Amino acid sequence: MTGSPVVLLLEPSGIRRVDPREPQLAVTDWGATRGDGIFESVSVIDGRMPPLDARFDRLEASARALDLPLIDRALWTEALLRSIDAHDPVERLAVTLALTRGVEGGDGTPTAWLLARPARDFTDIRRTGVSAVTLDRGYASDAAEGAPWLLLGAKHLSYATNSAALREASRRGADDVIFTSTDGLALEGPTSSLLVRRGDIVESPSADSGILAGTTQSTAFGFFESRGFTARFAPIRADDLADADAVWLVSSVRQAVAVHTLDGRPLPVDGELTAALNDWLANAARSE
Numbered sequence: 001m002t003g004s005p006v007v008l009l010l011e012p013s014g015i016r017r018v019d020p021r022e023p024q025l026a027v028t029d030w031g032a033t034r035g036d037g038i039f040e041s042v043s044v045i046d047g048r049m050p051p052l053d054a055r056f057d058r059l060e061a062s063a064r065a066l067d068l069p070l071i072d073r074a075l076w077t078e079a080l081l082r083s084i085d086a087h088d089p090v091e092r093l094a095v096t097l098a099l100t101r102g103v104e105g106g107d108g109t110p111t112a113w114l115l116a117r118p119a120r121d122f123t124d125i126r127r128t129g130v131s132a133v134t135l136d137r138g139y140a141s142d143a144a145e146g147a148p149w150l151l152l153g154a155k156h157l158s159y160a161t162n163s164a165a166l167r168e169a170s171r172r173g174a175d176d177v178i179f180t181s182t183d184g185l186a187l188e189g190p191t192s193s194l195l196v197r198r199g200d201i202v203e204s205p206s207a208d209s210g211i212l213a214g215t216t217q218s219t220a221f222g223f224f225e226s227r228g229f230t231a232r233f234a235p236i237r238a239d240d241l242a243d244a245d246a247v248w249l250v251s252s253v254r255q256a257v258a259v260h261t262l263d264g265r266p267l268p269v270d271g272e273l274t275a276a277l278n279d280w281l282a283n284a285a286r287s288e
């Protein structure tokens with residue numbers, strides 16, 4: 001069963017459910033004309049409300065970075081509950097929360113909506129993994145500090161460059177991308193965080209290298225610690241990925257996928273550890 005999407009508008013007067021087949025966004029919305037807004041993707045498994053604190057914290061950090069009003073957590077939580085309730089029961093729902101600067105020439109009221117629809121089925125890719133290429137993102141790893149207007153750690157709606165990178169990967173015959181900084185560090189994927197295992201140490205680049213602070217990465221650290229690994233943030237040299245014991249790209253809806261080939265060269269894959277990590281991530285999403 002898939003069911004049709006549930007769309008809720010969050011307006012000053014409250015939450016309003018609208019027809020997903022009808023247009024809802026003005027062509028003069030700053031989100032449409034400039035990608036000037038922020039979003040979050042929430043994975044809802046078996047209709048269970050996932051933990052939201054880390055996600056709301058990040059939405060607020062994104063709002064602060066873009067000088068948008070801070071969000072009303074209670075209202076968003078209510079909207080999320082209503083969307084889960086209103087949607088046909090499915091194993092996995094992907095829910096997008098979006099907030100834009102509102103309409104050009106308007107009174108400054110942000111446009112806010114929630115879209116809930118069945119998640120793409122990533123079961124196979126979680127098992128098989130992905131091939132990836134490294135692509136230069138064109139910034140140094142300290143660019144965020146000196147140029148906060150680049151919005152490097154914010155989850156904003158301008159994902160056109162991320163999509164362009166994925167198309168470039170496809171042109172090169174690969175499934176995904178690991179961005180690198182001009183100073184040679186591995187950063188993140190266009191829609192995922194990077195985890196690298198070397199022996200019993202699992203590392204991820206820290207958010208101050210101009211990347212999104214991943215909620216899945218944070219949950220994954222808990223998994224690795226529970227298994228006796230040391231999990232920590234550290235600068236990861238792109239050149240060192242080739243001899244890692246494992247490389248994963250992790251994100252909320254797709255969860256953890258192993259990178260089995262990087263820039264055309266094979267990487268080791270531990271299928272059992274990846275499956276256990278994915279079970280952990282799914283259980284964490286169901287835990288509230």
Ligand code: PLP
Nearest residue numbers: 191192193212214215216251252
């Ligand atoms: N980095 C980027 C650029 C992303 O777009 C995403 C998710 O969309 C992530 C990392 C992973 O974040 P999360 O694990 O919170 O989904």
